[in-house]
Amino acid sequence: MSESKRLFFALALPDEIQQQIIHWRAASFPPDAGRPVVAANLHVTLAFLGELSAQKQAALETLAGRIRQPGFTLTLDDAGQWLRSRVVWLGTRQPPRGLLQLANMLRAQAARSGCWQSPQPFHPHITLLRDASHAVAIPPPGFCWSFPVREFMLYESQFVRGRTRYTPLQRFPLQP
Template sequence: MSARRLFFAIGLPEPLPEQLVRWRAQQFPEEAGRPVAAANLHLTLAFLGEVSDEKAQGLQRLAGRIQQRAFTLDLDDAGHWPRPGVVWLGCRQAPRGLLQLAEMLRAQAARSGCHQSPQPFHPHITLLRNATRPVALPPRNFHWQFRVDHFSLYQSLFSQGRTRYRCLQSWPLQE
């Protein structure tokens, strides 16, 4: 049976990806790490791993039953995790709605047999990968804000040396 690498995430509204990419180019030298393409910027809610079509359908049904209010995301924090080599953008205070949504999706994934990291959920948008050496982080004078009124299921595809993410389905949050 075929399996796809899937994850639930929040995509970024236009023109935010391009704004972030421009800001990143100003803030980080080239040697800091490998920049994630604008089209690939996202905030992961739950990583599912390699999932069969049958299991994916079950998870999609469960996702469709989630009743969750829309929320506003404030991107006002950045950090560096040297071990996975990730420079990220996040929020100093994660909205409750975001934590509840991620918690629900992660619980549904775990019950469906998708291994979930025991580490606490730390919402983040990965900006740079392979950032294993020390990186000077930008001063915390940045702030982007956007309304999150839906979440999506993505497939991660790797071909010709590139990763790209395909949105398979989206579900609205309630206003």
């Protein structure tokens, strides 16, 4: 019997944009602002699935593979902090309709498959800093990254040697 995996659906960032965000973060926030998320772990979560068996994973992969939705452009032009969860994030002022539809479909499929989904509205974001124990000055608007989204991914979250690592397991293309 195989062990369960901690899984989520997400959007990956292009490598070039990952690096630009890392440099911007280093220049925009003091070292004591929080624990930086490593470049390879920067992503936009669409639906958190939790601990799943191989059987449930296969069923959700099948459902995700049936999604027929056009790609879209994502613009990252907003940032903020959630004090309760101690997170500093990068997001979008105007989420594209395609992003909202994709997240809603994946969250609905996950819920119907028995995966708990947060009752909070979907807020597309990239976690930049964790453990931000105090209020952090957020840079004024002026930063902006845009990129085409042509696929979404299924990731596994693993805690290895004291670090969290996100491993892509499968890609799901969006329509051209």
